[in-house]
Amino acid sequence: MIEYKNVGKTFGEFEALKTMNLTIETGELVTLIGPSGCGKTTTMRMLNRLIDPSEGVITIDGVDIRKKNPVQLRRDTGYVIQQIGLLPHMTIEENITIVPKLKRWEKARMKERVEELMKLVGLDPETFKDRYPSELSGGQQQRIGVIRALAADPPVVLMDEPFSALDPISREQLQDELVKLQEEIKKTIVFVTHDMDEAIKISKRIAIMRDGEIVQVATPDQMLREPKDDFVRDFIGAKRLNQELGQPAAYSLMIRNVATVRADRGLAEAFNYMKKSHVDQLYVKGSNGELRGLVSLETLKTAYPNEDKTVADIMETNIHWVEGDTLLAEVAELFTEKDLYTLPVVQHDELVGLITKSSMIRGIAEWEQQGGET
Ligand SMILES: Nc1ncnc2c1ncn2[C@@H]1O[C@H](COP(=O)(O)OP(=O)(O)O)[C@@H](O)[C@H]1O
Ligand SMILES: [Mg+2]
Structure with missing residues (x-):
């Protein structure tokens, strides 16, 4: 006991x-x-x-x-x-x-x-x-x-x-x-x-x-x-x-392999990750896996000559994200309203996946096939 x-x-x-x-x-x-x-x-x-x-x-x-x-x-x-x-x-x-x-x-x-x-x-x-x-x-x-x-x-x-x-x-x-x-x-x-x-x-x-x-x-x-x-x-x-x-929720729409970089990393390392993962943006995680921000290739290129900077110094922190149980309708609305291409999925602060425009559209299509409405 x-x-x-x-x-x-x-x-x-x-x-x-x-x-x-x-x-x-x-x-x-x-x-x-x-x-x-x-x-x-x-x-x-x-x-x-x-x-x-x-x-x-x-x-x-x-x-x-x-x-x-x-x-x-x-x-x-x-x-x-x-x-x-x-x-x-x-x-x-x-x-x-x-x-x-x-x-x-x-x-x-x-x-x-x-x-x-x-x-x-x-x-x-x-x-x-x-x-x-x-x-x-x-x-x-x-x-x-x-x-x-x-x-x-x-x-x-x-x-x-x-x-x-x-x-x-x-x-x-x-x-x-x-x-x-x-x-x-x-x-x-x-x-x-x-x-x-x-x-x-x-x-x-x-x-x-x-x-x-x-x-x-x-x-x-x-x-x-x-x-x-x-x-x-x-x-x-x-x-x-x-x-x-019964609507699908964010976690069933997301992909799990998100390209990420730790906030305390240097810019060259971030650049290397981007090249390796063939992406033009990286989500930034803190030491506990928590989502901290986003860094784009463009920002990275501009700041690159500065050797003292880390990802934390240049990342965009004001980004949209959803919890895993957010329903499809709300996800879809966010994409349209904010004109998003990707939307990170967070479970208790931690980044667990990423909804891309195409993974979401696939989700909608499957849902509609089952006779659902968003
Ligand atoms: N090591 C810590 N230092 C400061 N605050 C903490 C620490 N661990 C947890 N907390 C805070 O205590 C509260 C309860 O945390 P936690 O037990 O992890 O919540 P839950 O698991 O229910 O989400 C939260 O507000 C959290 O921020
Ligand atoms: Mg907990």
Whole structure:
């Protein structure tokens, strides 16, 4: 059992979490849900001591986690994030066995575990275990991310928006698989999402958060029947409506291979990237993958003689972007109104894809073929 007792967290002056109390039973899947910045990730990262609370106590099975060795704690906690994070130079099998290896498991036991887990998520071990991550689709990679977190059989598993960068179909499949998997393994899972449909589908209980506070904790059914206030009602309502409209959203229209450059890079390096990727613009990312701006070939050429400048000095910061769940109609309107050629897709500040004029038109065509209207 995990208990948060009067837990608070401040970053400098900023109160990211106010007094928070939450109990998660052993074997239970609890979802933390709420708008961007409400404190979900902070709440989760305190459990494996990537962040320590400023106030209050967190216990796992009655033991204050500050008494545990952080390295040990992290090995005993499975962790899955949105960006998958498989190591590209390691095979699938090697990726899955990272923690078991650290724990000095016997070779035979690791091999057995890899096969068992891969079968659980429908990936044939013989076909896939010796491949490298880049040889798998996004959905397959994220399946590996999930089973890697389970590999050493940790009592607690943390999943921070693990499916939110996937296309809607892979996403639904992975949700179904997680539900099935959880029936078998019965782990204590803390799952973060901002998608109410996802939360309803997979959770035993949902904790909905706003501005660093838990607003309501309830089973999906209770929450649908008796949302505690207008905030909860709106949160459920908006998501339901999106689903009913059935329109494709930004993340199903986007391409994933966006040519990007880090803000702190020099201009020659940016120029080199452009040449290599055959593009005339690069999106600029900060050190956490967050979208910072755009730099065009023209701007780059003009500023090029200045060796002291970095991309951050010359980029255009006032650019348009959309969240992954923005619906086609709104995307199309932005393109027309602002006369855009490309539109970056952002999920919690992070650049996850790019809608181009042609990828959008393709999306509209497919949607109209299905009888949809924008
Ligand atoms: N290391 C940090 N320093 C300063 N502020 C932070 C830090 N980490 C998170 N925050 C702030 O705390 C709030 C909650 O962040 P987070 O838990 O990541 O939200 P969520 O996961 O719900 O989107 C946000 O306003 C965020 O900007
Ligand atoms: Mg987060």
